[in-house]
Amino acid sequence: MKGSNSTAPFDFVTSGHADPKHFFSQAADDIRARLLDDGAVLIRSARQCRDPGVFEAAIAALGFETRDYVGGSSPRSTIQGKVMEATRTPPDWSVILHQEMAYVKSPPEIIAFVCVEPAGKGGESVIGDMRKLERLVDPAMLQRLTERGLKLRRTLPSEDRVGLKPGVKKSWQETFSTHRQAEAEMHCRARGWDFEWNGADLILWQDCISPMRAHPLTSANIWSNQAHFWGAAAMIEWALIDGREQDARELMTAQRENPLLLEAMCFGDGEPLPEDLTLALFHAVRGLEQDIDLGEGDILLLDNLQYAHGRRAFSGNRTINVIIGNWAGDQSYAVQG
Ligand SMILES: [Fe+2]
Known part of the structure; x- marks a missing residue:
């Protein structure tokens, strides 16, 4: 499989001034290809995506089909449309690496997080390459x-x-x-x-x-x-x-x-x-854990099968919004044979 040795997500820098919908439509092929290869993509400084409506439009512009969190186990609520709060797990609890809803027959294929407000102390996102x-x-x-x-x-x-x-x-x-x-x-x-x-x-x-x-x-x-x-x-x-x-x-x-x-x-x-x-x-x-520091407007996009996610405990406020979905759209990146 392509990219199976990659260990770190690809940094994909976007201008904070770009029109998000235009930017994500233009970059969709590249981002989807990198997500499939690397399993994780980090998009820095998409500040406008702190707004749930803009975030949802950006993920849709990437060609993903968004999903509801039906049958999930984590306490969380919907913010707007398909955008949810990341979790209500108390701040002094870490969140152990997991692939979202992996205990059901058809879990989401991708998961996207946007950092609205980083934690005052701690709260780093954690990812782990489950291919290993x-x-x-x-x-x-x-x-x-x-x-x-x-x-x-x-x-x-x-x-x-x-x-x-x-x-x-x-x-x-x-x-x-x-x-x-x-x-x-x-x-x-x-x-x-x-x-x-x-x-x-x-x-x-x-x-x-x-x-x-x-x-x-x-x-x-x-x-x-x-x-x-x-x-x-x-x-x-x-x-x-x-x-x-x-x-x-x-x-x-x-x-x-x-x-x-x-x-x-x-x-x-x-x-x-x-x-x-x-x-x-x-x-x-636990041995697969890699910390990822998310700043305001950073988007962490994960292939929910290739990469697990979690977070460190934290203090102060921390707001991360999340969308789950499936690849959908153009599947021409599928490896043949
Ligand atoms: Fe999760």
Whole structure:
């Protein structure tokens, strides 16, 4: 595959005075080709794209088909059109490298971030070249995961038990605005989610996926699943790295006393992945981290399969807007054969 050895995103400088729509239309072929080759493109000083309408028009001018964040796990809200806030994960939490929505069958193919306001301290964006991960995992383990598949288990506790769950405390009653289990089930069915009840808690199952995914344009097989993230062992490790000791203690308690309250990446038959595997993957992915400093108006454009993204913890304000989408448009860059 072309560009598989590249390690750093390409800097593509734009004038802060250029008309963004014109600039992005003119540069679209070059940017798309570089994104496909390198997996990541950095466009500096597109200051007008701090405005959500201009950002959305710029991404559309690049020929990408924008998408909604349906079925995603991160707390976030839409700002305007298809432009969303990056995440509401608290500032003192880092965000572990991940490919957006990699636990569903059809995740977005590209993701674009624009820096509206950099953090006062910390908050660097982090990216990681996921093309390298396959070489870091044990082939026998990859074969086992490929044969059994992966399925993310998520839990929405009942409101009287929601306090037992570490992290985001959202009950199924609050999620679906109802106290009737039958109504919650109706909402799940309408969204095509598999579900079951564990006592009064609602367990949701995402799609069964393969650990590797074929790139839509090059057909290269790339690691893409978030198994390094969804598991108590990884979440405890993450909390300790961030210095969130209270969270780590709550996670350990839940892991010991109420393991089904915690999300878990499972084999396709529902058995949670073993802890040592989750931790090995967690550290392998952490080893891919590269910091990227985004200034006002900088756009980080990632091929969501080739590159994962995350961020460092920060203090002060930090505003990053995001758009997810698919390649769409002219697919003539696809590698033939
Ligand atoms: Fe994300």
